[in-house]
Amino acid sequence: DAGITQSPRHKVTETGTPVTLRCHQTENHRYMYWYRQDPGHGLRLIHYSYGVKDTDKGEVSDGYSVSRSKTEDFLLTLESATSSQTSVYFCAISSGLAGDTGELFFGEGSRLTVL
Amino acid sequence: GDSVTQMEGPVTLSEEAFLTINCTYTATGYPSLFWYVQYPGEGLQLLLKATKADDKGSNKGFEATYRKETTSFHLEKGSVQVSDSAVYFCALKDNFNKFYFGSGTKLNVKP
Numbered sequence: 001d002a003g004i005t006q007s008p009r010h011k012v013t014e015t016g017t018p019v020t021l022r023c024h025q026t027e028n029h030r031y032m033y034w035y036r037q038d039p040g041h042g043l044r045l046i047h048y049s050y051g052v053k054d055t056d057k058g059e060v061s062d063g064y065s066v067s068r069s070k071t072e073d074f075l076l077t078l079e080s081a082t083s084s085q086t087s088v089y090f091c092a093i094s095s096g097l098a099g100d101t102g103e104l105f106f107g108e109g110s111r112l113t114v115l
Numbered sequence: 116g117d118s119v120t121q122m123e124g125p126v127t128l129s130e131e132a133f134l135t136i137n138c139t140y141t142a143t144g145y146p147s148l149f150w151y152v153q154y155p156g157e158g159l160q161l162l163l164k165a166t167k168a169d170d171k172g173s174n175k176g177f178e179a180t181y182r183k184e185t186t187s188f189h190l191e192k193g194s195v196q197v198s199d200s201a202v203y204f205c206a207l208k209d210n211f212n213k214f215y216f217g218s219g220t221k222l223n224v225k226p
Contacts, residue, residue, distance in 0.1 A: 031212050042204060042218035043159070050212065058213070059116075090158055096212045102147050102166065104206075104214055106158035 003027055006091050006107040014115050019078040021110050023091030025071075031094040032074040033104070034058075034066065036087040043090065049074055050096070081114045088112075117142045121205045121217035128195055128224050136190040136220045138179075138205035146207040148172075148181050148188040153202045153219070162190075162203070200224045 003026030013019055023032060033048040035058075045058030047066040055066050063085060067075045078085055091107040122137040140146065147166045151159040163172035168183035177192045188205060205217040 033214065035216075040218060043216040045213065045215065048213060056213075059215075092159075092214075094212060094214075102164065102208055103149075103161045104151075104159070106160070108158050 004091060004093055004105060004107040006089075006110045008110060009108065010111045012113045012115065013081055015082055016080050019081050019112065019114075021076045021089055021091075021112070023074045023076070023107060025074075025093050027093060027095070027105070028071060029093040029095045029105075030071075031096045032068065033092040033094070034064070034074065034076045035090045035092060036060065036085075037090060037109070038087050046076065046089075078112075081112075083114050086112060086114045117146065117207060117209050117213075117215050119205050119207055119215050119217040121203075121220055123218070123220065124202075125221040125223055128222070130197055130224055130226050131194045132224075134190070134192040134195045134199075134222070136203055136205075136222070138188045138190065138217060140186050140188065140205075140207050142186075142207055142209060144210040146209050148179070149206040149208065149214075150177070150179055150188070150190050151204045151206055151216075153204065155201075159204060195222070195224045197224045197226055 005024045034046040035043040044060045049055045049068040089110045092104045118141045149164045150162040152162045153159045163174040165172040165181035171180045202219045
């Protein structure tokens with residue numbers, strides 16, 4: 001199994017509070033991603049990173065920010081959580097190397113509830 | 116932008132029935148195509164992939180062929196088992212290594 005750890009795995013918070021989710025990898029992969037999974041919407045890309053300090057927006061980036069100061073860590077921050085951000089968040093990694101499988105490896109998910 | 120559309124579920128089949136889950140895509144470049152599977156309470160895992168037109172991906176009895184002319188990547192299995200019950204996601208990877216997913220199709224297989 002790919003070495004991806006998400007924390008926390010479960011969190012309940014209140015509207016307006018800041019929340020940070022952490023993704024840690026031990027694979028030294030270049031690309032890291034944050035997705036959210038909601039019923040009827042599948043997985044939607046929030047932000048992704050193609051290297052240290054290099055990030056780009058995904059389909060649903062409003063209300064989220066990210067940071068990647070080290071290869072192994074990718075942080076997702078909700079500056080002021082809203083109920084619409086209640087979701088399951090998945091981190092994923094990919095090596096992006098030419099000739100590899102091009103596969104995404106997923107973490108186990110973080111369930112966030114905003115009351 | 117790039118996108119993936121897959122058939123809505125749930126799909127309910129009896130054991131040993133034939134499975135087809137339709138997937139079509141829109142892409143500006145030359146994407147790679149994937150099927151991922153998610154078992155209850157778990158993250159997604161790769162089922163199969165195809166990197167160019169006419170490639171056929173296969174794994175665990177599942178198959179899908181990359182059809183550029185119809186922009187499709189339909190998932191098929193000749194004889195499903197109860198253990199195949201899961202949610203299946205079609206996905207594409209663009210030239211910038213971004214992955215886009217369909218909305219998922221839940222498969223229920225009854226004994």
